[in-house]
Amino acid sequence: MFIKNSKFKKMILFTVLMLLIIVSGSAFADSQYISSVSADDSEIYISDTYNLTINLSNLPVGSTYKFLELKSTSIIEPTNGVYKKSISSNKVVFNLKQITDGSVIECDIVYNDGSSDKSVSETIVIPNVKKLSTSSSTSVTDTSKYEPEIKVVEENVPSFNVNKRNQIKFTLENIGTYSAKDINISLMYEGENTPLKKGNEVLTSQIAYLGKNKTKEIVIDLDLSKNSLAMLHQLKVKLSYKNAFGDSFKNDDYSYSFKVINTNTLPIIGIKKSEIRYTDVIAGVKNYIIFEIENTGTLNASDIMVELLGFDKDGIRLKDDVSKRYISSIKGKSTEKIYYAFIPASNAKSGNYELNAKFSYIDETGKKYESNSSVYIYVNGLDSKNIDLKISNKKFPKKINAGDEFSLNFDLENLSDIVANPVEIEAIYPDGIIPTSSPKIYLKTLEKDKKINIDFKFLAKNTLETGNYDFYIKFKYNTKGASESDYSEYKEYQGIFVQGASGMGRPKIIIKNFDFGSSKIMAGDTFNLKLDLFNTSTDEMIKNIKIKIESPDGIFTPVDSSSSVFVEKIDRNSTVEKLIKLKAKNDAEVKTYNLNIIMEYEDSKGNAYDSQKEPYKENEKITIPVSQPIKLEVGEINFPNEISIGRPLDLEINFFNMGKSTIYNLMAKIVDKDSNVLASNYFGNFDAGRTEYFEPTLQAQVAGDVKAKLLFTYEDASGEKGEFSKDINYYVAEETNNIDNGMNFDENIDMGNTQDKKSPIRSIVIAIVLIIIFIISLVIILKKRKKKKQMQLMLEEEDE
Template sequence: MNRIKIINILALFVLLINLVGVNIASAGANDIIIMGSSQSKNSVSNGDAFELDVYYKNASGETLENVYVSVDKSSAFYIDYSYPQANELGTLSSGQEGTTKFKLVYKGTGNELTLTFDYEKGGSPDQFSQTLYLSVKKEKEPTSGGSQTNTSEYKPSFRIVGKINSKQEGKNLSVEFPIKNISNFSAKDIQITMAADSADSPFTASTGHLSIAIDEIKPDTEKKINLDLVVKPNTKSGTYPLKLELRYGNSYGDIFSSSEVIYVDIENNDKSPSLILKGIEMLPKRPAPGDKFSASIELENLGTLDAKDVKVTLKGFSNDGIYSELTGVSYLKTLQGGKTGKLNFNLIVSDKINVRSFPIDIAVDYKDEFGNSYNESFTYYVPIQEKSEGKVSLKIDNISAPSGVVAPDKDFKVAFDVVNNGTKELSNAKVWITVENGLICKSQSIVMVDSLKAGEKKSFDFVFAALTDATTKNYPIAINVEYDDEGALGEAKGKQTITQYVGVYVENTKEEEKETTSTPRIIIDRYSISSGNAVAGKSFEIELSILNTHRNIDVGNVGISFLADEGVFLPAAESGSTIFVDEIKAGARVVKKLTFVTKYDAAPKSYLLNINFEYEDDKKKAYTLKESISIPVMQEQRLEISEIQTGMEAFIGQTVPVTLNFYNMGKSTLSNLMVKCKGDFDIQPGSDYFVGNFEPGRSDYYEAYIIPNKEGQIKGSVVFTFEDNKGEVNEIEKEFEIFVQGGPGMVIEDPMMIDPNMMGGMMDNSQGGFPTRIIFIIGAISLVAIIGVVVLIVVLRKRKKARADLYENF
């Protein structure tokens, strides 16, 4: 009993706290729902005690703590005083179901049991009540009596019994449940309507107004009720209360009203509209300064509900960047859920722009079908093409130097050409020569070039001589050209220098004849490369001839190491960076082979390979010497060509477009690039395309128009010819095939010879009007004209697509 008293005190304490601190208006209307109940004894009479099991569920969507349930004093029942006056349910997690048991006593009047739930939700106290109607002993419905009878006391009572079934198809919801008259009095003219007092209700009637009429429900009788509802599109999935208003009468004409609440599960996968920037298509795809271009902005609705009154505003314009040709605002009336929509803008790139990309802010405003507003913002960087004013590209070509031995005090020449193989005129170039000690340049060593037009070359020659005391060895001569580099868009201007090396071998015989005990020297007197040139990214073998120039002294313990300028040459795995020679006799040679690998990104020019010698003479005296040789590097040409497009159909005598894209994927310029088309067909004039110098990273497209002159499968090819950086001519051929048909329709050799009877009398001109032959001729001419227009449209579309691809790839 002490335990019961303690629990009762705790329950009373909880109730007092709730009476003081609970804001009933804020309680969740469906935080806890009663799923059903079960009586241990039916038809209880006054004073009867019985047990009641109540089945409940936490439908709040979150955890409820310190949950207690008690019986309201207004009920027709009370909890047996020997039991706790409140049941403790503890903590209920979201969606948790449970059962609690009450020991009840019937007061003798009515059948209402009101249960009050007290709990904490989100740290704040809350309270919720729900009324059940229990089975009590029935009273007999009175017969017509005297005037003293108060018939309004004969009130029918209803209770939702059994399971509530719901079936949902999209937004349409069908709800079925049984309602039972639990009183001893018949209910007449029952009207059931859906309460519309809450704007938060997720339900609407399918017909705009819900009203169900039932003639009669007798005592202790059930009736199936079917409701057709529509779920509001923005409703989240969950369990929701549906309040029903009942209006009815008894057998004596008295009118009553009451309400019932049922709980309905809703599964709603609808999502509010949500617009994203799917992409922007520009034409041209990389506009240059001063260009007008169109921007097609594509939006995608990730929601399932429609977006209404879509407004797109472009912002961030400036007079020295990008600005709109019109207002910069565009509209879409509706963008359906899961669909995409495009809005077009006409924009202009200022000729003062000085950046590679320009940011455009995109503001998107829209509404859903309920009038709720949304807004999104995106930023897109418009790529800017460098204004096509051409580009300077120089190379040093046709170098000539003595191939034999050069003697001291004898003049020799080194000649070469400087070629502008770019597309823009060069100005303010400087050409100069640098040599090692032992050589002198007798000509003016620095020459200025005021201008050099695109494709033009200028020849130079310089006179050199070896000094009287020049050491016998190979001397590198550096040819340097410095010119102004205009810089790319948005980058600073600067100077660009190219350098090529040429070597001459000086042999000083007087020194050797004069000195029999002089310092022994070893040199590289000749060398050769197996492939003629070092190719970037590949290995090459070099053969070195190492000469002991002294006539009398042997050298030994010779160590030779190698180091290339800019690290462009690295020893291969099978070769080391150092070689060793035991002995080189006086005046003798030793030949060694080494393998190097060239860096893949080496620019096509000559590089110095520096050679260090360490050796001893016959008296074990140590010496060191340095040599260098020049090795030219080439880059492999990589001209990539797309698949050839030839349209959909081809007919004899009709023009067929042949289009393709091509790209320089290598690191060297393709000079004098020419593109032609050839094959078993006629070619429209102007189909040859001279590209000129095709720089690395550049892309372009080619189109030709051919006219087939025979039926069946015909073959053709597009031929590319160009010069590499060695001046050699290369040719690449891309083949294609086309199936040619005889014609798009009937071929009429002589329309005047067509027999009118061929048309089965359908073109009989006996009733007057145009003669049949004239009508047929006009029809044939019209057919040819229509075909011509269709072909023209296809060609124009192909050309437009090719240009768009060009801009994109560039």
């Protein structure tokens, strides 16, 4: 019999299914271990929670149940996350949440048969689960609303060292009310300067299932690039997952931050050292240059291409070689050697020739780099610079007399491999010397190891004065075919002493030493300037010496004399001391001043001019520092009528700069007899004519006479330290109970007592005391104002 009505078919199938569920929910006739399964909810829908009771059949004697474990599934979820429970009295109860409308789940039952543990798997049908649609209705439930909520739990920012193995660790938490499955996690760097190693730009991980309110630690290996920037980096975290119904969801709201620790340095390739195989690089001769190539970074460099540039046909060029070299790798802080064969051009000139090494390479991450290094090779060319001329066997008198004939004789030898062509030799002589042979000699060639004798003859004039005279031998030479600009030349010096016909040289006077009695002169002071006048001549005395003193700034003026003084004579090679009394100007600024000393004199014959018609006159300059005296004045110090123990003593001290210069680094202190500082204040720079106040507060500790000192320390304009002090003496009485204003009120009086206020006698006494205090205060203030005005008048008079 066939049932053709499809609607009727569905109803029959549904009825059969429900019967199966009811039967299976009440008992498991075909199960050896589960006797029945029941739920405490008659209708179970998605998201409902309920208690599922599983009753177990009796085991044979000697066997005992241990535990029952529900297998993980997307259908249900234990509310407390516990899938495994111990079996007590052949019964297990789970509190579950329904995730889907499924009803069939699996479990494992473990028991002990008396000898060992056994495990069996069973199927459980949850009773009373309601399907989403049990009719032919066309309505469809939107399961996408059952969205899990997965977040990345915020943790402390970790630090990763690029030279170590690292792992990213963070926690995912499902904070929603629905479980998630098929969870995919990916982390990637967005932007430039990624710290991730090439080929590992995206980090991934997967989780099969994450129940509600559950967490899962994610661990992903992190492979960092060796040249990562040492800074804070951030990876974008992208999550994709499904709910129990297979609906897909995404979450890109999170990121993962970490710090990179990188002590590596990038590879830098350059030439550490260059070496020439044959020390002398000679034009036209093959040679080799060896380069020690260094990687100064800590990271390895690889695929290194070296290209040597700078070759020229008239300079240095490669010889049987190519300009490029390849080096597979150079480790960090390591070197490799390469070499090139080269030859200087046969016509190369002497000098330094530059070659440039160009490097291209990559680091461990494949990043490309370029660098350059220069080297210089000195070439001994076939030019005049390499001609080595040597003078030997030189014969020249050290001393002659005026009118003598003499000669300059020496051997000249070419010690180089290059022919000198031509060679010019010239004698350069002073005035008063006459050459009696040609002062120039011309040689067409001077070959290697060739030696010739050179002889110049001279005559010293009879009129020559005693003294030293300078001679030079000038050599100028070249190579064959070279241009005029290629000539080389040098000079050889030779001195000679000539004894003049008169036996005397030009006398000269100098100031050998001077002294003014101290390191500085105070403005307005009179002082003695001592001059030590020295006649440098070893042959002749000088006489009739007139010394004139000039002060360009008008700071120094002679005292009791004119600006000129007279010295009768100074013997040869002798010193005469002369004292000149001077006074410094009162208002001179603090600085160092010049003093010009002009000395006019005659030789022993009374001549005021020498043989060259030059006057016997010498000008010298000396310097004298001038300072202003420090004038620090202190006004009168007033003390209160009564000073007692435990009461503060407030002082007001006026002080004035009565001098004409600034006082520097001024500090005022009150010190006791043991030099203990009781009070202090720093005033810094104290300008001339200025007034300041020092207001210390002292505290009397012991009754009786107190001896203290007001101490000022300072520096003058030249940095010299000084101090000024003034004694401060006062008497401290025993401690009293009087109030601060001096009124002898009884401490037991209640100031708020209305009866005391009404006492007319007490009111009169208080009024009288207050009036007396006011009058005393007024008198003190007026005295201070008067004294301050007087001090200002004194300062104005000083300035005038």
